[in-house]
Amino acid sequence: MSDSLERLYLAVLAARDLDPATSRTARLFQRGPSKMAKKLAEEAIEVVIDAVNGDTEAVVRESADLLYNVTVLWASAGVRPEDVWREMSRREDMLGIAEKLPKSPMKLPKVASPRVAARRPIAALEGRVARKRH
Numbered sequence: 701m702s703d704s705l706e707r708l709y710l711a712v713l714a715a716r717d718l719d720p721a722t723s724r725t726a727r728l729f730q731r732g733p734s735k736m737a738k739k740l741a742e743e744a745i746e747v748v749i750d751a752v753n754g755d756t757e758a759v760v761r762e763s764a765d766l767l768y769n770v771t772v773l774w775a776s777a778g779v780r781p782e783d784v785w786r787e788m789s790r791r792e793d794m795l796g797i798a799e800k801l802p803k804s805p806m807k808l809p810k811v812a813s814p815r816v817a818a819r820r821p822i823a824a825l826e827g828r829v830a831r832k833r834h
Protein backbone atom coordinates (compact mmCIF):
# COMPACT_ATOMS: atom_id res chain seq x y z
CA MET A 701 0.00 0.00 0.00
CA SER A 702 2.82 2.40 0.81
CA ASP A 703 4.12 2.05 -2.79
CA SER A 704 0.73 3.16 -4.16
CA LEU A 705 0.58 6.09 -1.79
CA GLU A 706 4.14 7.08 -2.61
CA ARG A 707 3.36 6.97 -6.36
CA LEU A 708 0.22 9.02 -5.77
CA TYR A 709 2.20 11.52 -3.68
CA LEU A 710 4.69 12.00 -6.53
CA ALA A 711 1.80 12.41 -9.00
CA VAL A 712 0.23 15.03 -6.72
CA LEU A 713 3.54 16.89 -6.51
CA ALA A 714 3.82 16.78 -10.30
CA ALA A 715 0.23 18.06 -10.73
CA ARG A 716 0.67 20.91 -8.26
CA ASP A 717 1.85 23.33 -10.95
CA LEU A 718 -0.55 22.23 -13.71
CA ASP A 719 -3.45 24.36 -14.96
CA PRO A 720 -6.14 24.51 -12.23
CA ALA A 721 -8.75 24.58 -14.99
CA THR A 722 -7.87 21.03 -15.96
CA SER A 723 -6.18 19.59 -12.85
CA ARG A 724 -8.17 19.07 -9.65
CA THR A 725 -4.94 18.81 -7.71
CA ALA A 726 -3.63 22.11 -9.08
CA ARG A 727 -7.01 23.64 -8.21
CA LEU A 728 -6.75 22.37 -4.65
CA PHE A 729 -3.27 23.87 -4.32
CA GLN A 730 -4.55 27.14 -5.76
CA ARG A 731 -7.35 27.22 -3.16
CA GLY A 732 -4.96 26.38 -0.31
CA PRO A 733 -4.81 24.28 2.88
CA SER A 734 -8.25 25.21 4.23
CA LYS A 735 -9.95 23.90 1.07
CA MET A 736 -7.75 20.79 1.18
CA ALA A 737 -8.71 20.24 4.82
CA LYS A 738 -12.40 20.70 3.98
CA LYS A 739 -12.21 18.11 1.19
CA LEU A 740 -10.30 15.69 3.43
CA ALA A 741 -12.92 16.05 6.17
CA GLU A 742 -15.74 15.54 3.62
CA GLU A 743 -14.13 12.35 2.34
CA ALA A 744 -13.62 11.05 5.89
CA ILE A 745 -17.30 11.61 6.64
CA GLU A 746 -18.28 9.87 3.39
CA VAL A 747 -16.19 6.83 4.40
CA VAL A 748 -17.85 6.80 7.83
CA ILE A 749 -21.38 7.06 6.40
CA ASP A 750 -20.77 4.32 3.83
CA ALA A 751 -19.23 2.07 6.52
CA VAL A 752 -22.18 2.61 8.88
CA ASN A 753 -24.52 1.79 5.97
CA GLY A 754 -22.54 -1.38 5.27
CA ASP A 755 -21.77 -0.26 1.70
CA THR A 756 -18.38 -1.95 1.36
CA GLU A 757 -17.81 -0.97 -2.27
CA ALA A 758 -18.54 2.67 -1.46
CA VAL A 759 -16.12 2.49 1.49
CA VAL A 760 -13.43 1.31 -0.94
CA ARG A 761 -14.15 4.13 -3.41
CA GLU A 762 -14.37 6.84 -0.76
CA SER A 763 -11.25 5.51 0.97
CA ALA A 764 -9.34 6.01 -2.28
CA ASP A 765 -10.66 9.58 -2.41
CA LEU A 766 -9.71 10.04 1.25
CA LEU A 767 -6.15 8.83 0.67
CA TYR A 768 -5.85 11.12 -2.34
CA ASN A 769 -6.89 14.09 -0.24
CA VAL A 770 -4.48 13.01 2.51
CA THR A 771 -1.56 13.03 0.06
CA VAL A 772 -2.59 16.47 -1.21
CA LEU A 773 -2.64 17.81 2.35
CA TRP A 774 0.71 16.11 3.10
CA ALA A 775 2.27 17.77 0.04
CA SER A 776 0.86 21.13 1.07
CA ALA A 777 2.13 20.72 4.65
CA GLY A 778 5.61 19.59 3.54
CA VAL A 779 5.03 16.08 4.94
CA ARG A 780 6.50 13.17 2.94
CA PRO A 781 5.05 9.62 3.07
CA GLU A 782 8.34 8.34 4.50
CA ASP A 783 7.93 10.76 7.43
CA VAL A 784 4.66 9.02 8.30
CA TRP A 785 6.05 5.51 7.75
CA ARG A 786 8.96 6.39 10.11
CA GLU A 787 6.53 7.52 12.83
CA MET A 788 4.46 4.35 12.42
CA SER A 789 7.60 2.21 12.68
CA ARG A 790 8.64 4.11 15.81
CA ARG A 791 5.26 3.33 17.41
CA GLU A 792 5.39 -0.29 16.30
CA ASP A 793 8.87 -0.72 17.83
CA MET A 794 7.71 0.94 21.04
CA LEU A 795 4.30 -0.68 21.45
CA GLY A 796 4.18 -3.68 19.14
CA ILE A 797 1.47 -2.19 16.93
CA ALA A 798 1.10 1.10 15.05
CA GLU A 799 -0.62 2.79 17.97
CA LYS A 800 -0.66 6.34 19.35
CA LEU A 801 1.84 6.68 22.17
CA PRO A 802 0.35 7.58 25.59
CA LYS A 803 0.46 11.35 26.13
CA SER A 804 2.47 11.27 29.39
CA PRO A 805 6.12 10.18 29.11
CA MET A 806 6.33 6.64 30.37
CA LYS A 807 9.32 4.76 31.87
CA LEU A 808 9.45 1.21 30.51
CA PRO A 809 10.56 -1.35 33.18
CA LYS A 810 14.04 -2.82 32.81
CA VAL A 811 13.41 -6.45 31.69
CA ALA A 812 15.57 -9.18 30.15
CA SER A 813 13.73 -9.64 26.85
CA PRO A 814 13.85 -6.63 24.49
CA ARG A 815 10.48 -7.74 23.04
CA VAL A 816 8.84 -7.51 26.49
CA ALA A 817 10.55 -4.13 27.01
CA ALA A 818 8.73 -2.86 23.95
CA ARG A 819 5.35 -3.66 25.49
CA ARG A 820 3.55 -1.04 27.56
CA PRO A 821 3.68 -1.86 31.35
CA ILE A 822 0.37 -3.06 32.79
CA ALA A 823 0.36 -0.09 35.18
CA ALA A 824 0.06 2.31 32.23
CA LEU A 825 -2.76 0.20 30.82
CA GLU A 826 -4.51 0.23 34.23
CA GLY A 827 -4.04 3.98 34.26
CA ARG A 828 -5.74 4.16 30.89
CA VAL A 829 -8.62 1.97 32.14
CA ALA A 830 -8.89 4.11 35.32
CA ARG A 831 -9.20 7.23 33.18
CA LYS A 832 -12.03 5.60 31.26
CA ARG A 833 -13.95 4.84 34.56
CA HIS A 834 -14.41 8.54 35.47
Ligand SMILES: N=c1c2ncn([C@@H]3O[C@H](COP(=O)(O)OP(=O)(O)OP(=O)(O)O)[C@@H](O)[C@H]3O)c2ncn1[C@@H]1O[C@H](COP(=O)(O)O)[C@@H](O)[C@H]1O
Nearest residue numbers: 708711712715718722723724725726739742764765768769
Ligand atom coordinates in the same frame (compact mmCIF):
# COMPACT_ATOMS: atom_id res chain seq x y z
N1 LIG B 1 -5.96 9.83 -7.24
C1 LIG B 1 -6.59 10.86 -7.61
C2 LIG B 1 -7.90 11.15 -7.11
N2 LIG B 1 -8.74 10.48 -6.26
C3 LIG B 1 -9.85 11.22 -6.14
N3 LIG B 1 -9.74 12.32 -6.89
C4 LIG B 1 -10.68 13.41 -7.04
O1 LIG B 1 -11.41 13.56 -5.85
C5 LIG B 1 -12.78 13.65 -6.20
C6 LIG B 1 -13.53 12.96 -5.10
O2 LIG B 1 -14.02 13.96 -4.29
P1 LIG B 1 -15.57 14.19 -4.31
O3 LIG B 1 -16.28 12.92 -3.90
O4 LIG B 1 -15.81 15.43 -3.51
O5 LIG B 1 -15.86 14.42 -5.85
P2 LIG B 1 -16.58 15.64 -6.42
O6 LIG B 1 -17.71 15.99 -5.50
O7 LIG B 1 -16.88 15.34 -7.84
O8 LIG B 1 -15.44 16.76 -6.35
P3 LIG B 1 -15.62 18.26 -5.95
O9 LIG B 1 -17.08 18.51 -5.75
O10 LIG B 1 -14.84 18.42 -4.70
O11 LIG B 1 -15.04 19.01 -7.10
C7 LIG B 1 -12.99 12.92 -7.48
O12 LIG B 1 -13.99 13.51 -8.23
C8 LIG B 1 -11.63 13.06 -8.15
O13 LIG B 1 -11.67 14.15 -9.03
C9 LIG B 1 -8.55 12.32 -7.52
N4 LIG B 1 -7.98 13.22 -8.37
C10 LIG B 1 -6.74 12.93 -8.83
N5 LIG B 1 -6.05 11.79 -8.49
C11 LIG B 1 -4.70 11.59 -9.00
O14 LIG B 1 -3.97 12.77 -8.76
C12 LIG B 1 -3.03 12.96 -9.84
C13 LIG B 1 -3.25 14.34 -10.42
O15 LIG B 1 -4.47 14.36 -11.11
P4 LIG B 1 -5.19 15.77 -11.46
O16 LIG B 1 -5.60 16.40 -10.18
O17 LIG B 1 -6.36 15.39 -12.30
O18 LIG B 1 -4.13 16.59 -12.16
C14 LIG B 1 -3.28 11.84 -10.85
O19 LIG B 1 -2.35 10.79 -10.61
C15 LIG B 1 -4.68 11.36 -10.50
O20 LIG B 1 -4.87 9.99 -10.75
